Amino acid sequence: MSIFQCEKCGCAENTACSMFHCRNSERLMHKLDLGKKLCSACVSGTFASGEPNKYGKWHNRFKRTYLPKGEFITNDQGNIEHIKSGLIGNEAYKKYGSDTEINK
Numbered sequence: 001m002s003i004f005q006c007e008k009c010g011c012a013e014n015t016a017c018s019m020f021h022c023r024n025s026e027r028l029m030h031k032l033d034l035g036k037k038l039c040s041a042c043v044s045g046t047f048a049s050g051e052p053n054k055y056g057k058w059h060n061r062f063k064r065t066y067l068p069k070g071e072f073i074t075n076d077q078g079n080i081e082h083i084k085s086g087l088i089g090n091e092a093y094k095k096y097g098s099d100t101e102i103n104k
Contacts, residue, residue, distance in 0.1 A: 002079075006037060006039035007069075011065060011101075012080050019033075023038070040059045041058040041064070065097040065099075066099070071084070
């Protein structure tokens, strides 16, 4: 499963734990969220119809790690990678990660 960086808060998130794969669906996503890579906590807690979903809060399947916004990509193996240093996954988390939001 691939990891991506949330565009809103900067945390690392698993694509399977969020609405990542639905982000372009006008039927499911609110207009303000449409097309954005958002973590489970930053995406709306309701579908576009207004019906509640399980999101809008952190899933607690793993620790929430914040990274400096805009400094990471998802590489070809599906891992989070720091653009400048090339550090991947846990090594990137150790060097750049934080328990609190970095660039508010």
